[in-house]
Amino acid sequence: MSVFEDVRKIIIEIKDLPEESITLESRFEEDLEADSLDVVEMLMSLEELYDIQIPEEATEGMKTVREVVEYISALLGQDA
Amino acid sequence: MLIKTALCDLLNIKYPLLQGAMAWIAGGRLAAAVSQAGGLGIIGAGSADCIWIKQEIDLLRQLTDKPFAVNLMLGSPHIHEVVDLVIREKVPVVTSGGGNPGPYIERLKQAEIKIIPVVASVALAKRLSRLGADALIAEGTESGGHVAEMTTMCLVPMVVDAVAIPVIAAGGIADGRGFMAALALGAQGVQIGTRFICAEECNVHPVYQEKVIKALDRDTVVCGTSTGHPVRAIHNKFTRAYLQSEKAGMSKEDLEEMGRGRYPAAAVHGDLVSGSILAGQICGLVNKVQPAADIIADIFKDAEQVLQRLEEQRCQD
Known part of the structure; x- marks a missing residue:
């Protein structure tokens, strides 16, 4: 499943x-x-799913689904 | 008898009771009176600038040498300067409301300031616990001012189960019965706001106190749900007009404009018609103005009676 699909499922x-x-x-x-x-709640679920930690300074700019997907993809070293 | 919890040791206070940080009206005088009486007094910074907050900290320090807190309102236009000020002033404890204080936690901890954010959900509680919060205030929708959806009865035990740090219950507590109920839910202490509106030391207009005393059980309403920033207040001409506008589909921007300045109009200037009289649902239980020390003494005397009553109700067979 792609990061977008995971994010969408959680939403x-x-x-x-x-x-x-x-x-x-x-x-x-x-x-x-x-x-x-x-x-x-979404960020906490994503952290649990991917076993990652999303720092506070990264969360402040997240206003769209794309921003979350791109951030996590970069963290996982995947293409969004 | 003295009911002690882990919160007393954490904050170096006698009673596990925090006074709610009510913007504009919870100044140095009220916070000092609460701290001096053994609770944790809190200066409500609200949207105030650093000059006012510094003045209230100085006033408090003239009146007591006991621990106290400053509440950071995270939406304040002065928030960065206020964080600098509390660090410079070595304020022992900071509480926070109106958002996620995550970005400030590290700096506050480096300054050895204890940080106690207000939370209204389990996910935020877990996140702030992981970021290093020292305790959490789980505040239910019964409270006055800005509110979320969960009730205190449901939120507190869920937050208690989700984190390993002390949880303070807030929203709908004004006496020893509420205090003991909070402890039964697993909280290590309570935060009480509405009853302290009617403390003698509170910087609120006397007619506002009278309104809180006269208020009954069903007298508060929640305005602004459609804006994403709901607020609980005692119903009056202003809340009626606001709720009608909200129902008629007024835009978020216009509703926010309509609400601007209404709370200080009531709290500071005593305008009970077109001002916003913020108070929690428990206002129906508040029936007199008294010194903060007497409020605290009453609460813990009541709590002792509750404990006795429960003990008597215990069945041996």
Whole structure:
């Protein structure tokens, strides 16, 4: 499964949204109605899934699905 | 009798009780009175600038040499300067609200300041615990001012189970019964805000205190859910107009503009009609203005009676 697919699956679990509503361009707050607590929950789930730690300074700029996917892909040394 | 928990040792306080950090009104005088009486007094920095906060820290230090805290409101336009100030002033404890204090934790810890963030979810609790928070305040939606969705009854035991650091329960606690209930849920202490609005030392307008005293069980409402920043206040003409605008689909920007300056209008200037009277649901239990020391003494006297009552109810067969 690609990083995007993992991120999308976790967002679906947290927000109960239809799969097609989540794209790389989706903005957490505006498009997915995900508040800051939802974003923290997603990051914690991703950390657990990939056994990684995402530092606070990296999380501040994460406003879209693409930003999260690209950050994790870079960390794992994969293509987004 | 004295109920001691791990929080007392962690913060070097007699009673495991924190006074809620209410912006504008929880200044040095209230925080000093609470700390002097054995709790942890907290100066609510809110959006105030460093001049005001420094003045309140100085005032507190003239009145007591006991430990105290400053609450950082993470959305404050002055947040970076306020973090610098608390480090410079060697404030013993910092609490934080209105977001994720993760980016500041390392600097505060380097300065040997204890950091106690407010959390409203298990995931944030776990994250901040991992980042080095010394304790957490799990605050339920019963509280006044900015609120989230989880109730204290549900949030506290879940956070307690998720982290290994002390958890302080907040939201809906005003007396010894609430204190003992929090301990039963696994908390190591409580944070109480609304009852301290009615402390003699609180810098709030007297008519605001009267309003809190008169308020009954169903008198608070939550405004601003559609903006993503919901706030609990005692209902009045302003909350009615705001909720109507929200229902009519007013934009987030216009709603935020509508709410701007309403809380100090009520808390500082006593405007109970078009101001926002922030208070928790427990306001229905607050019935008099008294010195902070008496509030704390009452709470722990009540707690002792609760403990006795529970002991009497214990069945031997």
